[in-house]
Amino acid sequence: MEILGTVIGVAVKSLIFIVGMFLASAYLTLIERKFAGHVQQRPGPLHVGFHGILQPIADALKVLTKEDIVPANVDRVLFYMASLLAFVPVIMILAVIPFGEPFTVFGLEIKPYITDLNVGLILALAFGSISIYGVIFAGWASNSKYPMIGGLRKAAVLIGYEVALGFAMVGPLMMAGSFSLREIVAAQDGFFGAFIWYQPIAFIVILFAILAETGRTPFDVQEAEAELVSGYNTEYSGMKFGLFPLAEWYIGTFVLSAIAVILFFGGWKGPEIFGPLSPFVWFFLKVGMMFMFFLWVHWTLPRYRVDQITEIAWKVMLPLSLLNIFITAFIILIKG
Amino acid sequence: MVKLKFLDRPKLSIWERIIFLDFIKGLRVTFKNLIRKTITTKYPYEKLTPPKRFRGVHAHRVKDGNEPLSFSVLGKFMEIGYDESRCVACYMCQQACPMPTLFKIEAVQLPDGKKRVTKFEMNLLNCLYCGLCVDACPVDCLIMTDVYESASYNRENCVIKMDDMSDRGRDFDRRRLKEKDRIWIDNEERTKLWGQIRWT
Amino acid sequence: MDLNLIAFWSLSTIAVLSALGVVFFRNIIYAVLSLISTLIAISGLFFNLGAELIGALQILIYAVAIVVFYVLVISTVPKYEGEAIDLKYSLLSTPFAFILFMELAYVSVYGLWVSGTGVFGPAMLNQVSNVKAVATMLFTKYLFPFEVASVILLVAMIGAIVLGKKDIVED
Numbered sequence: 001m002e003i004l005g006t007v008i009g010v011a012v013k014s015l016i017f018i019v020g021m022f023l024a025s026a027y028l029t030l031i032e033r034k035f036a037g038h039v040q041q042r043p044g045p046l047h048v049g050f051h052g053i054l055q056p057i058a059d060a061l062k063v064l065t066k067e068d069i070v071p072a073n074v075d076r077v078l079f080y081m082a083s084l085l086a087f088v089p090v091i092m093i094l095a096v097i098p099f100g101e102p103f104t105v106f107g108l109e110i111k112p113y114i115t116d117l118n119v120g121l122i123l124a125l126a127f128g129s130i131s132i133y134g135v136i137f138a139g140w141a142s143n144s145k146y147p148m149i150g151g152l153r154k155a156a157v158l159i160g161y162e163v164a165l166g167f168a169m170v171g172p173l174m175m176a177g178s179f180s181l182r183e184i185v186a187a188q189d190g191f192f193g194a195f196i197w198y199q200p201i202a203f204i205v206i207l208f209a210i211l212a213e214t215g216r217t218p219f220d221v222q223e224a225e226a227e228l229v230s231g232y233n234t235e236y237s238g239m240k241f242g243l244f245p246l247a248e249w250y251i252g253t254f255v256l257s258a259i260a261v262i263l264f265f266g267g268w269k270g271p272e273i274f275g276p277l278s279p280f281v282w283f284f285l286k287v288g289m290m291f292m293f294f295l296w297v298h299w300t301l302p303r304y305r306v307d308q309i310t311e312i313a314w315k316v317m318l319p320l321s322l323l324n325i326f327i328t329a330f331i332i333l334i335k336g
Numbered sequence: 337m338v339k340l341k342f343l344d345r346p347k348l349s350i351w352e353r354i355i356f357l358d359f360i361k362g363l364r365v366t367f368k369n370l371i372r373k374t375i376t377t378k379y380p381y382e383k384l385t386p387p388k389r390f391r392g393v394h395a396h397r398v399k400d401g402n403e404p405l406s407f408s409v410l411g412k413f414m415e416i417g418y419d420e421s422r423c424v425a426c427y428m429c430q431q432a433c434p435m436p437t438l439f440k441i442e443a444v445q446l447p448d449g450k451k452r453v454t455k456f457e458m459n460l461l462n463c464l465y466c467g468l469c470v471d472a473c474p475v476d477c478l479i480m481t482d483v484y485e486s487a488s489y490n491r492e493n494c495v496i497k498m499d500d501m502s503d504r505g506r507d508f509d510r511r512r513l514k515e516k517d518r519i520w521i522d523n524e525e526r527t528k529l530w531g532q533i534r535w536t
Numbered sequence: 537m538d539l540n541l542i543a544f545w546s547l548s549t550i551a552v553l554s555a556l557g558v559v560f561f562r563n564i565i566y567a568v569l570s571l572i573s574t575l576i577a578i579s580g581l582f583f584n585l586g587a588e589l590i591g592a593l594q595i596l597i598y599a600v601a602i603v604v605f606y607v608l609v610i611s612t613v614p615k616y617e618g619e620a621i622d623l624k625y626s627l628l629s630t631p632f633a634f635i636l637f638m639e640l641a642y643v644s645v646y647g648l649w650v651s652g653t654g655v656f657g658p659a660m661l662n663q664v665s666n667v668k669a670v671a672t673m674l675f676t677k678y679l680f681p682f683e684v685a686s687v688i689l690l691v692a693m694i695g696a697i698v699l700g701k702k703d704i705v706e707d
Contacts, residue, residue, distance in 0.1 A: 003539050039366045042376045078565070118665040119588045126595035132604060133572065140565060140611040148611070155608050162601070179667055300366040301359065 013114055017094050025250040026056035032249070032295055039299045068238035071142070078141035083240040086134025087247040089127045093255040096120040096127075098182050100268045100279040112280075113182075120181045121173065124259055125166055128213060131247065132158045135222060135232050138244070142235040150231030153306050154222035157212050160313025161219075165209035167321035171195075171202035171328045172263045181259070185267035196264040201324040203264050205317050210260060210294070212309065214252040217298040221306045257290035258283075265290075375529070386482045388515055391465045393483045394458055395505035396421040396498065397476060402513075407475040415450040421502040422477045425453045432472035438462045439469075456498040460486055481508040543584045551577035564610055568603065575599040589666045 030045065030052060037044025045052025070079060097120075098113035117123060132155060139151020172195045173179060176187035188194050196203055212219040223231025233244045261267060261283070270282035304312070351357045377384055386392065399422045403411070410424045425443035433439060442455035470478055481504055488494055554577065557570030575598045582591035661669060674682055 007539070035370075038370050038374065041369055041372060041374050043374045043378075046378065075565075078569070117588050117592075118667060119592045122589070122592040122596060126592050126600065129596065129600040130576075132600065133607070136604070136607050136611060137565075137569070152608065152612065155604060159601075159604060166596075178665075180665075296363060296366060296370075297359075300362045 010114065014095070017114060018091060021091060021094055021251055021254075025246055025254065026060060028250040028254060028291070029059065029246075030056050031291075035292065035295045036299050039296075063239050063242040066238040068240065071144075071235050073143045074235065075141040075143065078137050079235075080240070082134050082138035082141055083236065083243045084134070085137060086131050087243045087251075089130040089134075090247045090252045090255065092127045093124045093259075096123050096181065097255060097258050097262070098185070098267075099283055101182075103276075116180060116182055118178065118180045118183075121169060121179045121184075121259070124181075124255075125162070125169070128252070128256065129158065129162045131252070134244075134247070138236070139232040142232070144235055146228040146230075146234050147232045150222045150224075150228045150234070153224075154215065154232065156306065157219055157221060157309050157313070160310050161209040161212040161317070164205055164313055164317035164321050165213065167318065167325060168202040168205035168209065169263065170321070171199045171324045174325070174328050174332060175199070181262050181267075185262055185269065188266040188269065194264060194266040199264065199324065199328070201320055201327075203260075205321045205324070206260055206263070208312070208317055210253070210256045211297060212313070214256060214294070215248050216253065216294055218301045218304050219309050220298075220303060221309060224303055226303075253291060253294050254287065257294065258287050261286040261290055386484060388482065388512055390482045390484070391467050391480045393460065393481055393486045393504065394463075394469075394496065394501060395479050395481045395483075395508055396423055396456070396501040397479055397505045397509065398422060398502050400509070404476050410475060413451055415446055415448075415452040419506075421453065421456070421498055421505070422475055423453050423456055423498070424475055424477070425451060425456075426474060428472040428474060429469035429478050432468040434464070434466065434468065435462045453498065456501070457495050458501075459495045461491060461494045479505060479508070481505070482512070483508075540584055544581065547577050547580040547584060550574075551581065565607075568606055568610055571606075572599055572603055575603065586661075587666060589670055 033055070034044040034052070043051075045055040048055045048058050070076065095114045096117060098116065100112040102111045135154040135158075136151045139147040139149070139154075142148070172184060175195055175198060176184040178184060178187070208219075211217070215222050223233065225231070228234070233241055236244065265286050267286075268279035268283035270278065270285075272278045274281040349357070398419050399407075399411075399416050400419065403422060407422060407424075410426070411422070414424050416422060423441075425441055427439075427441060430436075430439040430441060438459050440455060440457040440459075441453070443451050443453045446452055465480070467480060470480055473479075483504065486494070551574050554570040554573035558567050558574060561567040561570060576595060579591040579594035579599065582588075582594055664672075
């Protein structure tokens with residue numbers, strides 16, 4: 001019976017996380033559209049509900065009821081599988097992200113995370129990079145030129161930036177002395193304890209890597225709509241199409257922002273001015289700010305050429321992150 | 337062997353290299369736009385009135401006493417009552433039109449020797465709104481109005497008939513005949529929308 | 537029924553089935569897909585055994601970093617459907633497979649005797665984390681092999697750069 005209880009507990013918690021993330025990502029699309037609109041001096045969605053507050057629901061209904069076209073010469077198995085391959089790993093990152101310390105409600109201890117592995121960060125990195133297969137296989141299975149080019153570009157970009165991202169994360173890890181995301185947060189004390197003050201280089205590298213990994217603008221070569229119709233998801237339609245941007249642009253950016261916040265901005269720590277909900281409010285405030293920053297960059301910058309992107313990855317970002325490891329190690333060695 | 341030609345990239349300054357100065361400049365511009373007021377109109381609920389010279393859906397002016405001198409000559413041969421389209425079926429518009437099959441104009445000779453226009457149709461699906469037909473019209477009959485909502489649910493409705501055109505012309509003249517012929521509705525409106533324009 | 541046992545049997549079934557898929561799929565991209573599936577299932581087995589670090593690295597390095605290059609290369613070639621069983625290659629690979637099998641069998645049997653002994657026994661591992669144990673062993677007892685491996689990798693990297701760097705002919 002005990003096993004059954006554990007299984008049900010984990011399943012319910014996972015379900016809450018996944019459904020919550022789905023709803024959140026629906027509203028992240030609204031945030032993005034409003035933001036993009038106002039950057040271009042237009043109001044964005046306005047008429048469905050108050051200032052478009054019901055627009056995500058309308059969009060979801062539209063996408064779900066759309067005709068689902070599968071082109072004749074695609075590889076059907078992979079074609080269906082690719083959209084899930086892109087979507088599932090990204091949402092699996094949620095399994096290792098802690099949203100706060102355990103707290104007690106009505107005598108029941110609730111842990112706002114699914115697992116607290118001591119290799120959480122590596123696992124997040126691993127899941128994040130598995131989603132690359134969704135893009136490549138989507139490109140391959142579509143049996144068409146533009147998706148193919150888009151998928152290969154995404155692969156080339158991701159290979160470079162995964163390496164830079166992994167090495168850049170080593171800096172904060174060395175300061176915290178643990179892979180566990182909870183312990184990394186615990187290692188950051190007070191306003192000036194946040195790792196952003198000690199690891200600016202790593203932060204910049206991680207910003208670039210997250211932009212590249214989620215395919216946001218300076219690095220959105222995989223779906224460069226000016227060159228490759230819509231990149232790897234050109235042949236998709238209906239909800240299969242909807243899953244790709246949902247996974248990449250919204251859930252991906254959100255969870256990676258959460259990881260960046262945990263690594264550099266002290267996670268859920270902050271002055272207790274919101275009462276008992278304070279950690280959650282701080283965490284989501286920080287993640288929201290981070291997300292908005294990515295939106296800001298996305299709707300500002302033009303696109304890099306693909307060779308420039310890989311050049312930046314290997315020639316600038318990787319040496320920078322290695323330099324950061326070296327400096328951090330040196331300082332830790334001196335200070336003891 | 338393909339010949340490769342390399343062009344040098346423009347050199348970046350040292351600050352652009354190190355702290356991504358151009359990124360920061362761009363971000364500043366978008367942030368300024370973010371906090372500005374939006375400039376769009378909420379289209380189905382608010383509609384902009386285009387300038388008088390706007391090339392919208394075509395219309396026919398009617399015989400209302402404001403005809404040009406040429407009409408007094410041509411009109412003698414025509415059977416046109418008061419408040420009817422002043423088209424004289426000269427086919428000038430059809431001649432001027434770059435699209436040969438756009439106009440369908442028919443006229444008959446009445447027993448008393450006068451001419452009466454029976455059909456004047458324009459297939460707006462073929463129209464590119466160049467305005468050459470308007471320039472060609474000798475009696476200032478064919479005009480372009482400020483109506484721009486020309487979409488319809490089927491193709492037949494995109495062919496406009498003479499009666500509708502006369503109605504539209506009457507309506508347009510009632511609203512805007514007296515208006516001064518300016519690019520913008522008025523300076524105040526324009527300034528509100530687009531800011532002060534300095535004419536050189 | 538033990539939860540670990542269920543996890544073990546399901547994961548190892550997936551691993552074995554997809555390993556068979558790697559061998560018998562005629563479509564090369566499906567073969568790669570089953571390879572990924574095998575590797576991920578094996579990483580699940582590592583998690584099941586309590587070796588989270590190796591499990592995570594298994595996904596990160598084997599399932600992604602290495603296989604992605606296979607996928608890159610394979611997905612650029614036109615659709616190729618080879619023969620699943622080629623007699624020549626089967627015969628050629630038999631001795632190698634046998635040697636590999638013997639090696640793995642030796643390591644597994646040897647591991648039966650020595651696992652659980654040494655500094656990092658189960659009791660010690662409960663106190664320090666997996667990562668610390670691996671790092672300690674890597675940087676004390678196995679420092680020399682570790683450095684040699686890194687030098688070999690460096691040499692390989694430099695070699696790859698030299699090979700990949702072609703002078704562009706300008707007329």
